[in-house]
Amino acid sequence: MTTAELRALRARLGGLRDPVVRTRRLDLVFPGRDRLPELASLIDDPRVARWTLHIRRPYRLRDAREFARRAARGRRSGSHLALLIVRRSDGRLVGGLSVHHLDADHARGEVGYWIGRPFRGQGYAREATAALVGLAFRTLRLHRLEARVFPGNEASARVLRAVGFRREGHVRESILKDGRFRDELLFGRLAGRKGGRRSRATRRARPSRPTPGRRRRN
Numbered sequence: 001m002t003t004a005e006l007r008a009l010r011a012r013l014g015g016l017r018d019p020v021v022r023t024r025r026l027d028l029v030f031p032g033r034d035r036l037p038e039l040a041s042l043i044d045d046p047r048v049a050r051w052t053l054h055i056r057r058p059y060r061l062r063d064a065r066e067f068a069r070r071a072a073r074g075r076r077s078g079s080h081l082a083l084l085i086v087r088r089s090d091g092r093l094v095g096g097l098s099v100h101h102l103d104a105d106h107a108r109g110e111v112g113y114w115i116g117r118p119f120r121g122q123g124y125a126r127e128a129t130a131a132l133v134g135l136a137f138r139t140l141r142l143h144r145l146e147a148r149v150f151p152g153n154e155a156s157a158r159v160l161r162a163v164g165f166r167r168e169g170h171v172r173e174s175i176l177k178d179g180r181f182r183d184e185l186l187f188g189r190l191a192g193r194k195g196g197r198r199s200r201a202t203r204r205a206r207p208s209r210p211t212p213g214r215r216r217r218n
Contacts, residue, residue: 005104005105006078006104008104009078009102009104009140010076010077010078012139012140012141013075013076013078013081013140014075014076016075016081016139018030018032019086020081020083020135021083021131021132021134021135022088023127023128023130023131024127025087025088025089025124025127026085026086026087026088026094026124026127026128026131027085027086027088028083028084028085028086028097028128028131028132028135029083029084029086030071030075030083030084031064031067031068031071031082031083031084031096032068033068035084035086035093036061036064036065036068037061037064038092038093039064039067039084039093039096040059040060040061040063040064042093042095042116042117043055043059043064043096043114043116044057044058044059044060045057045116045117047117048114048116048117055114067082070082074100078102078104079100079101079102080098080099080100080101080102080109081098081099081100081102081140082096082097082098082100083096083097083098083132084096085097085115085124085128087119087124092119093116094115094116094119094124094128095113095114095115095116095119095124095125095128096113096114097111097112097113097114097128097129097132098111098112098113099111099132099135099136099140099142099145100112102140106143106144107141107142107143107144108142108143108144108145108146109136109140109142109144109145109146110145110146110147110148111129111132111133111136111145111146111147112147113125113128113129113132113156113159120155125155125156125159126159126162126163129159129160129163130162130163133145133163133164133189137191137192142191143190143191144188144189144190144191145165145188145189145190146186146187146188147160147165147186147187147188148171148175148184148185148186148187149184149185149187150182150183150184150185151170151183151184151185157185157187160187161187163189164189164193165187165188165189166187166188166189167185167186167187168186168187168188169185169186170183170184170185170186171183171184171185171186
């Protein structure tokens with residue numbers, strides 16, 4: 001990663017302020033200390049651990065604290081942006097999401113997300129992920145986003161398709177989880193495109209190359 005590109009990415013991440021994004025019903029916020037007990041309780045769920053790579057179970061308060069420390073380091077270093085999803089109507093924590101594996105050289109990253117059990121089936125994952133995709137393309141100035149889903153996680157795959165990702169491949173035994181190698185489904189989306197097609201506005205305009213000073217995984 002070149003110095004200029006990395007500095008530009010760090011500057012964009014450093015310029016973000018809480019709430020980082022506001023949607024119709026949700027705020028995407030940094031993982032502050034006051035949220036960590038609620039986070040530890042909500043994320044300590046076998047269905048969250050089953051479909052994610054790095055979320056352990058049991059998940060304790062010390063794990064939430066370490067997550068917050070890694071999130072702060074990742075933002076400073078330009079490696080990832082981790083956020084919590086908060087419902088604005090009552091201030092309750094709904095879930096979390098991130099753009100990680102940030103690569104300033106190639107203007108790409110990977111999207112990931114999870115939703116707590118009491119809040120599933122209400123469209124929060126789609127709403128929050130759509131907002132994160134917009135932030136990644138417009139504010140962080142990425143060109144490509146990827147997402148990786150374990151086969152069988154149909155709910156996560158539906159969210160990705162709904163926000164413009166397309167399935168690009170089936171990667172065999174690429175991840176070691178719970179003592180065995182697991183397959184992954186690869187999804188991708190490009191800036192200015194939805195479902196792999198360039199938007200009408202982008203078709204009229206000449207694509208611009210990411211430039212220094214301007215930033216990606218369910």
